[in-house]
Amino acid sequence: MSDGLFHFAVLVSSIVFVVITTTRFKLHPFLSLLVAAYGMGLGSGLSPVQTVGAITGGFGKTIGYIGIVIACGCIIGTALERSGCAMVMATKILQLIGRTRSVLAMSITGAVVSIPVFCDSGFVILSPLARSLARQTGKSLAGFAVALSMGLYATHVLVPPTPGPIAAAGELRADLGTVILLGLLVAVPVVATTYAYAQWVGRRIMIDPNKGGDATEAVGAVTARPESSALAAFTPILFAVLLIAMRSVVELPTRPLGDGDLRGTLGLLGDSNTALMLGVFMAWFMVRRHGLETFGTWCGTGLHDSGTIILITAAGGAFGGVLRETPLAGLVGTGFASLQLGSASILLPFIVAAGLKTAIGSSTVAIITTASLVAPLLPSMGLSAGYGPALSTLAIGAGSMMVSHVNDSDFWVITQMSGMTVPQGYRLITVASAVAGLTGIAAVGLLGFVLP
Numbered sequence: 001m002s003d004g005l006f007h008f009a010v011l012v013s014s015i016v017f018v019v020i021t022t023t024r025f026k027l028h029p030f031l032s033l034l035v036a037a038y039g040m041g042l043g044s045g046l047s048p049v050q051t052v053g054a055i056t057g058g059f060g061k062t063i064g065y066i067g068i069v070i071a072c073g074c075i076i077g078t079a080l081e082r083s084g085c086a087m088v089m090a091t092k093i094l095q096l097i098g099r100t101r102s103v104l105a106m107s108i109t110g111a112v113v114s115i116p117v118f119c120d121s122g123f124v125i126l127s128p129l130a131r132s133l134a135r136q137t138g139k140s141l142a143g144f145a146v147a148l149s150m151g152l153y154a155t156h157v158l159v160p161p162t163p164g165p166i167a168a169a170g171e172l173r174a175d176l177g178t179v180i181l182l183g184l185l186v187a188v189p190v191v192a193t194t195y196a197y198a199q200w201v202g203r204r205i206m207i208d209p210n211k212g213g214d215a216t217e218a219v220g221a222v223t224a225r226p227e228s229s230a231l232a233a234f235t236p237i238l239f240a241v242l243l244i245a246m247r248s249v250v251e252l253p254t255r256p257l258g259d260g261d262l263r264g265t266l267g268l269l270g271d272s273n274t275a276l277m278l279g280v281f282m283a284w285f286m287v288r289r290h291g292l293e294t295f296g297t298w299c300g301t302g303l304h305d306s307g308t309i310i311l312i313t314a315a316g317g318a319f320g321g322v323l324r325e326t327p328l329a330g331l332v333g334t335g336f337a338s339l340q341l342g343s344a345s346i347l348l349p350f351i352v353a354a355g356l357k358t359a360i361g362s363s364t365v366a367i368i369t370t371a372s373l374v375a376p377l378l379p380s381m382g383l384s385a386g387y388g389p390a391l392s393t394l395a396i397g398a399g400s401m402m403v404s405h406v407n408d409s410d411f412w413v414i415t416q417m418s419g420m421t422v423p424q425g426y427r428l429i430t431v432a433s434a435v436a437g438l439t440g441i442a443a444v445g446l447l448g449f450v451l452p
Helices: 003-023 029-043 046-084 083-098 100-114 118-136 140-158 163-172 176-202 214-223 231-251 263-271 272-286 292-325 329-338 344-361 363-381 389-401 409-418 422-450
Strands: none
Touching: 003 029, 029 046, 029 083, 029 389, 046 272, 046 292, 046 344, 046 389, 083 100, 083 118, 083 176, 083 231, 100 118, 100 140, 100 176, 100 422, 118 140, 118 409, 140 163, 140 231, 140 363, 140 422, 163 292, 163 363, 163 389, 176 231, 176 389, 176 422, 231 263, 231 272, 263 272, 272 389, 329 344, 329 389, 344 363, 344 389, 344 422, 363 389, 389 422, 409 422
């Protein structure tokens, strides 16, 4: 066996190990990725010292880049969820769009809410609203559930500050502001096509909104706080996103604001760590009526949730750190360079993420693992400069939507809270997630042709 095939076999074996241990044996992804990193290093011929050095180096570098950002993002999301602001955001969007376009309102609501709030939490929070709208309009709950879940899905994997895109952007060294702006552009057609599918399938599969709604109504009653204002609901996340976007503008090669103190100040405030930290304080200010003690409890919950995400992300970074030290990156890079794929190279991150998502079930783990695998390959694929890292991040996000099925916790949250059978879940959620992923990579490919 040639060296190239041998190293590739070691890589495939490592990925298969992660898939089997996390799905069949329920090993935590953090441990699975670390063990795979050790196996990848030692199996590829690195010495024990080199392997441990690569693991700790990749682990530490990843935490240094995304640790604060993910922690603060989780605090903001928890505060918006527990204060009822997420429900207020949904209600406001519904008022703006109108009840006659209630399915579209669900799609847009999901897309907005999922930027600060996790998919499953967002669905739990908004499911009572979807069921209520289905009852009022006399329509099947199927269309509302698909529209809401795919709207949540789109921004969850494409638009920071959700953890997956942040981790991928950090691993690929993509400008976070650029990822946010392009991610929003890609999310638009994803939401549009999944909304169209929700409309179509909602007319063909009847799910009675009057059945099985007690639990979801109870959950909604806990989180909904009508006294929360729209300003309080939207400000924390928009504030952080605006700061990050402003930094991207001032850092443009044309230097629109020059190189003086203003650029330096906006560069500091728009740094992703600073922006998300300020977003936390903005969230506290907007929900301060709940009291400092309550907000402190929410912070603790957010930090608890973020700890697992940060550690899994860092373990993925450790895996990537080992990969960079092996000959595989150079061998694969040379192979891709010889193929002269050009703009089609963007398909590689998409395919790898899609394979991992389908096998593992977790979009976040698929994003993190794929980013660590393809990061060393970006130069040889011509994606390491300009918009390449950002487009690669979004291609990974699009792949991580392909496809949601029974090994995905979101699949069960959506089907159980919407009264779907498993076959209905396959037709509704699994197919919709495939539509979302294919639309996403098509949009990313189009941006690749348009952008310089």
